[in-house]
Amino acid sequence: xxxxxxxxxxxxxxxxxTRTEQTEGVTVTDIxxxxxxxxxxxxTGRPPVKARVRQRHDSRGTSQTTxxxxxxxxxxxxxxxxxxGGELDEVTVTATKAPSLWERLKQGAAxxxxxxxxxxxxxxxxxxxxxxxx
Numbered sequence: 237x238x239x240x241x242x243x244x245x246x247x248x249x250x251x252x253x254t255r256t257e258q259t260e261g262v263t264v265t266d267i268x269x270x271x272x273x274x275x276x277x278x279x280t281g282r283p284p285v286k287a288r289v290r291q292r293h294d295s296r297g298t299s300q301t302t303x304x305x306x307x308x309x310x311x312x313x314x315x316x317x318x319x320x321g322g323e324l325d326e327v328t329v330t331a332t333k334a335p336s337l338w339e340r341l342k343q344g345a346a347x348x349x350x351x352x353x354x355x356x357x358x359x360x361x362x363x364x365x366x367x368x369x370x
Contacts, residue, residue, distance in 0.1 A: 247308070248308050249305060249306070249308075250305065250306045251303065251304070251305040252303070252304045252305070253301065253302070253303045253304075254301070254302045254303075254304075255299070255300070255301045255302075256299070256300045256301075256302075257298070257299045257300075258298050258299075259295060259296070260295065260296055261293060261294065261295035261296075262292070262293065262294045262295070263291055263292050263293035263294070264290070264291070264292030264293075264294075265289055265290045265291030265292040266290050266292075267287070267288065267289040267290065268285055268287075268288050269285070269286045269287040269288070270282060270283040270284065270285055270286060271283055271284050271285070271286035
């Protein structure tokens with residue numbers, strides 16, 4: 237009797253993320269302070285400028301995120317079964333995982349505590365028996 241079965245499956249996913257940000261800014265400030273204590277300019281008809289400040293900042297931006305994902309799944313299966321009489325038995329397979337180091341340390345500490353308690357109890361019984369004899 238020959239029984240062979242092989243099964244394989246694989247999933248792949250590819251993600252690509254693109255982020256585009258664009259920011260535009262403009263600065264404009266127009267401030268003119270005239271000195272009114274001085275006489276007016278004969279050409280413009282205005283008093284002379286005492287201070288002039290020009291500044292303004294405006295900004296705006298756009299943001300765009302594009303995500304593209306592609307998923308593929310492949311599966312293949314091979315099976316061959318030959319049976320030449322006789323009985324087929326059921327088989328149960330049990331897999332166990334070895335305990336981790338932390339689990340082993342906890343179990344060791346529990347055993348050590350149990351041994352210490354038993355030793356203390358034995359010592360107490362020994363002392364009680366010794367007192368009764370004397």
